[in-house]
Amino acid sequence: MDEQNKPETPVGQQIPTQPAAPITPAEVPTEVQQEPQQIAQPTAPTQVYVPRKTDTAEVKPSRMQKFKDFVTECTRVIRVTKKPDRTEFKTIVKISGIGMAIVGFLGFFVHFVKELFF
Numbered sequence: 001m002d003e004q005n006k007p008e009t010p011v012g013q014q015i016p017t018q019p020a021a022p023i024t025p026a027e028v029p030t031e032v033q034q035e036p037q038q039i040a041q042p043t044a045p046t047q048v049y050v051p052r053k054t055d056t057a058e059v060k061p062s063r064m065q066k067f068k069d070f071v072t073e074c075t076r077v078i079r080v081t082k083k084p085d086r087t088e089f090k091t092i093v094k095i096s097g098i099g100m101a102i103v104g105f106l107g108f109f110v111h112f113v114k115e116l117f118f
Contacts, residue, residue: 025033061069084092
C-alpha cells in the first residue's frame, strides 16, 4: 500500500503490538455469563418429535393420536396458505385448463389408437 493511501491513526489510538491478556471468568459480569443459557432455553413449550418406530418394538399410534396429528397438519397448512389475488387466480385457472386439455387430448389419442389397431 502506498504511503499516501494509508489511513492515519489518531495519536491516542495506536495499534497494539502485543496480544491482549486473556479475560478471566471473574472479570465477566454475571448477566453476560448467563445470557447463553437464557438463549438456549425455549421460551414456550415446543413440539417434540416422537419417532414412530423404535429398535425394540413397533409403536402404533391410536386413532385419537392419528386424528390429532391430522388436525395439527391441517392447521399448519391453513396458517401458511393465503388467498390468491386476481392475477394469481387467472394464472392458476389457465394452467389448470391447459393441463386438463393436454390430459384429455392424450386420453382421446390413446383411445383413438386403441380403436384403430385393436
